[in-house]
Amino acid sequence: MKAMILAAGKGTRVQPITHVIPKPMIPILQKPVMEFLLELLKEHGFTEVMVNVSHLAEEIENYFRDGQRFGVEIAYSFEGRIEDGELIGDALGSAGGLKKIQDFQEFFDDTFVVLCGDALIDLDLSEAVKSHKEKGALATLITKKVSKEQVSSYGVVVTDKENRVKAFQEKPSVENALSDMINTGIYLFEPQIFEHIPSNKPFDIGSDLFPKLVEIGAPFYALPMDFEWVDIGKVPDYWKAIRSVLLGDLRQVDIPGKEVRPGVFVGLNVAANWDKINVKGPIYVGGMSRIEDGATIIGPSMIGPSCCICEGATIDNSIIFDYSRIGSGVQLLEKLVFGRYCVDKNGDHFDLQEAALDWLITDARRQDLGEPSPQQKAMAQLLGTDLIGATN
Secondary structure, three states, rough: OEEEEEEEOHHHHHHOOHOOHHHHHOOOEEEHHHHHHHHHHHHOOOEEEEEEEEEEEHHHHHHHHHHHHHHHHHEEOEEEEEEEEEEEEOOOOOHHHEEEEEHOOOOHHHHHHHEEEOOOEOOHHHHHHHHHHOOOEEEEEEEEEEEEHHHHHEEEEEOOOOOEEEEEEOOOOOOOOOEEEEEEEEEOOOHHHHOOOOOOOOHHHHHHHHHHHHHOOOOOOOEEEOEEEEEEEOOHHHHHHHHHHHOOOOOOOOOOOOEEEEOEEEOOEEEOOOHHOOEOOEEOOOOOEOOOOEEEEOOEEOOOOOOOOOOEEEEEEOOEEOOOHHHHHHOEEEEEEEOOOOEEOOOOOOOOOOOOOOOEEEOOOOOOOOOOHHHHHHHHHHHHHHHHHOOO
């Protein structure tokens, strides 16, 4: 069977991470989120997978290549152009990306599934396909029930008693929401769907295609299912996803590495004397990282590979990406450190270089740091817990 993974978006709501990593490549404890999607597709017999790419396309293509090592076949549809020798991404929208592939060659010749490339899901796709066919649907939208307080964060789906889609509400207020069923970004289509998608123009599944199907009275159904679904479309979502994995709340994600003491998981060759480190799990530390004596790490926290956490530093409920050096005295509470950026759990961030603080939090590969000056030591002491409190 055939499938499509939507991977062309710029991921503006996950910046600054997506400045250098496309959303489908964002790691969940060192494993790209799109890899989990491929495992799910393979499990349910979807082994021919198209992926539309645009923003940082080469990052996705170079990692997954033809899909052979993941047990599937993958081909890519690039959306963009070259100008003055530079590759420019120019996404066509989710439905427009599908149409481009079908116009090139009629790839989708039977029931197919479409998945957004920025969510962890544990869904019985086989059961979903069965229900879709039994209904005689042209299009099926997988929905999930959320609490009334959460509806304002999602697209709400309104259906009749037969689960036929009648209307949508985009992030309604709690008071105005007509349903507690939300759009999960998981779709099933028949090839005839392309009769309703224009060629060579941006066209979105949610905001363009679905309202059109409702308007013409097409056999378009919602399928409510109970399954694990973790959206990482925004920085707070990503932060919560990592916490959930470390706390053991996600069935489909195991904590990698070796458990060296209760709740402390490490990759290969981590340099740490755990008897001299203040640690409270659950935490994960990637391979070839160094945790100096006197550091404090409080979980749930993730420290990526090849990091250095210096003496006196505190990592509390935080996420530290690869090759980060957290200097002595720096205290991070509910923060994400990514390259030159420090981000709080709500997505507010600042540039450490622009703030002239990259001697406190910097790239672990730098060789020019030397010993902090007395002024820098005094500043580090002064800033301490408040260093990463300032955001813009």
